[in-house]
Amino acid sequence: MSRAQTDNTYGTVILVGAGPGDPDLLTLKAARLLGQADAVVYDRLISADVLSLINSNAEKVYAGKGRNRHSMPQDEINETLLSLAKTHELVVRLKGGDPFTFGRGGEEAEFLIARGVSVEVVPGITSAAGAGASLGLPLTHRGLATGVRYVTGTCRKGEELVLDWASLADPDTTLIVYMGLANFGTIAENLIKAGLDPKTPAAAIENATTKSERLCVATLATLKAEVTRHEFHPPTLIIVGRVVDVVDQLKFATGKYVAEFEELLDDAALP
C-alpha cells in the first residue's frame, strides 16, 4: 500500500534473506513477505526464480550492477530504503543468503533505525549450507572437522586482503570463503605459507542450489588453476577442508550433479 507523501511516519523495512538461489529454500516467512511487499530492493545475485515470487504490484528497485556496471553504493541503497519507507507501508530489502552474514544488513539496519524507521530481519539459508546440502558435503563431520569458519575473500579496490592466515590455517576447521574466486590464488598461497597442507581438499561451487550449479573438486594448491580452466564465475563459493572428501562418499545423494562432478574430478590434477 502506498503512503501519503505528507505522512510523517515511516513504513517498515524488512531485511529478508533470499537464501542461496533455489526459491524452494526461501523461508515460509520470506516467501509470504515477497507476496505482500509494496516495494522490493534487490541485489544482483538474487535468482530470477526468487524474483518471480514478488507480487506484481510491488515497486521493484535493482541495487546491483547497472548499465555502467557499477553496483549502487551502500549510501545510495540506504537512502533508497529510507525514501521508499516514506511512501510505502512494507519495504522488503532482499539480500542473497542471510542478511547478517556478509550481507551488510547491520549497516542498513543501523542507518534506518537511527532515523526512526522500524526494521525487522528475516534470516536466510546461507550459501554454504545450501551448497553443502545440495552436494552432499557436510560442513562439520566427525573426525574431519570440529567447526566451520566463514570469511570473505574480497577487499576494497586497491587494498590488500587482510586475514589472520595463521589462525585460518587450521586443518580441523572447514573454511568457507565467500566471494573469494578472484583472490583465491593469494588466499591459497597464504594458507600454505601459514602451514596448511597444499593437498587439503578444496571445492568451488558456482551458482549453488540452482539449475546451473557446478562443482569443481581439487586441492588447496590446484583449485585456482582448475576454476580458471573451467571458467567459474561469481557467485562461486569455496570450501577448504577434509570434509570435501566426503562428497565422494555421498555423491549418490546428489544424482543430478554426479556427471559434472565426476568429469571435474577426473580433470583435477591431484598432486
Added chain:
Amino acid sequence: MSRAQTDNTYGTVILVGAGPGDPDLLTLKAARLLGQADAVVYDRLISADVLSLINSNAEKVYAGKGRNRHSMPQDEINETLLSLAKTHELVVRLKGGDPFTFGRGGEEAEFLIARGVSVEVVPGITSAAGAGASLGLPLTHRGLATGVRYVTGTCRKGEELVLDWASLADPDTTLIVYMGLANFGTIAENLIKAGLDPKTPAAAIENATTKSERLCVATLATLKAEVTRHEFHPPTLIIVGRVVDVVDQLKFATGKYVAEFEELLDDAALP
C-alpha cells in the same frame, strides 16, 4: 505410503533442517516435506510448533531423550532410519538448525548411502542466523567482525574439550558456540588465557526465535555467572565478539525482547 516388507528396494530418506525453532523459518521445501512424509524421526530440540506441521498419517519416531533420560545412540538412529526406509516411501529425518552444521547429518547420510538408500538433504536456518535476525545482532559487521566461526562446546563424557584456543582468540571474528552452556566457564577461561580481552562483549540466547526466547548480554568474563544466575537452559547459543554491542543500537528492531534485554543489561556486572 507404506511399502511391502518384501520389497527389496528402499524408500528415500531426506535429512531436513528444522531451523532454529520458529516454524515460519522453515524453508518452503521443509514445510512441504513435513506434509508429505510417511515417517518422521525427530530430535528432542524440535519445537512443538514445527512438529505440528507433520501430517497426521505419518509415523513419528522420537530420537531424543527417553524415559531414562538417555538420547537414542547414533547407531540406533541410523538403524531406525534404515528400518523405516524398508517400509516407508518417504522418511524425513528432522534435525534442529541445519543438518550439516553440527547435526551429524553426514554420518547418517554415509550410513544410509553405503546400504543403498537414496538420501537427500534440505538445509535449515542455523540457530546463529536465527538468533542474530531475531535480536538485531549481525554476525559480521563493518569494523567489528570480518568473519564468523562456529564451534561446538560439548565433548564426550569424561573427555576434555579440545579446541585450538590460540586460533579462536581472534578479536576480529565473531565466535558462535553451539551447545556451550555447560562448558562456557572453561571456554571463557581458555579464550582469556589465549589473549582475548575479558571485556569482549558476549551474549547468550536461550530458545532463539521462539516465544520463550531470552537474551543475556554480558562480557566474556562475566557471561557464565550471568547465565547461571538467570538459570539459562539448553538450547542456548553463545555469541562472543564486538558485534554483540550492535544489539544495543538495533534493539528497536526487536521490540518484543527489549524489556528482557534491558533488564538483563542492567543486571550484567560489567567490569
